[in-house]
Amino acid sequence: MNLREYQRLKTEAEAEYRRKLEAIEMVWKLSGGDTKNGSNSQATSIGKGSLQQAIRYALQQMSGEFTLREVEQQMKIHDPVFAAKVKRPSISGTLKRLADDREIVVVAPGSGKRASKYRRAG
Numbered sequence: 238m239n240l241r242e243y244q245r246l247k248t249e250a251e252a253e254y255r256r257k258l259e260a261i262e263m264v265w266k267l268s269g270g271d272t273k274n275g276s277n278s279q280a281t282s283i284g285k286g287s288l289q290q291a292i293r294y295a296l297q298q299m300s301g302e303f304t305l306r307e308v309e310q311q312m313k314i315h316d317p318v319f320a321a322k323v324k325r326p327s328i329s330g331t332l333k334r335l336a337d338d339r340e341i342v343v344v345a346p347g348s349g350k351r352a353s354k355y356r357r358a359g
Contacts, residue, residue: 248337251337252338255334255338259286259289262286263286266286283319283322288327288328288331289331289335291312291315291319291320291323292312292335293335293340295308296308296311296341296357298311298315299311302354302355303354303355303356304352304354304355305328305329305352305353306352308332309325309328312328340357340358341355341357342355342356344356
């Protein structure tokens with residue numbers, strides 16, 4: 238095994254792990270899963286699955302290169318109530334996850350105040 242093969246296998250394993258974890262989280266939430274204190278978590282927070290779904294929908298409406306802020310704007314156009322609950326770090330993390338899963342491509346990584354630029358894969 239060489240370094241390239243190791244990195245490829247590691248990336249695939251991490252992506253598969255994330256997908257499985259997201260599926261388990263989605264099943265838990267759909268089954269009405271409760272938080273530790275017994276209250277339903279859906280009333281106060283948004284789930285990772287619903288955020289990914291919203292971002293994927295926003296990306297379908299966009300073409301060319303885009304940044305986190307442009308994705309946020311598109312989400313506000315489609316569902317302002319949901320978008321108001323979402324924090325930018327959550328969007329950023331989801332975009333990174335989608336890039337790791339090769340659903341989008343990082344065109345230019347951000348640095349300092351300069352935002353990362355992405356484009357849809359394919």
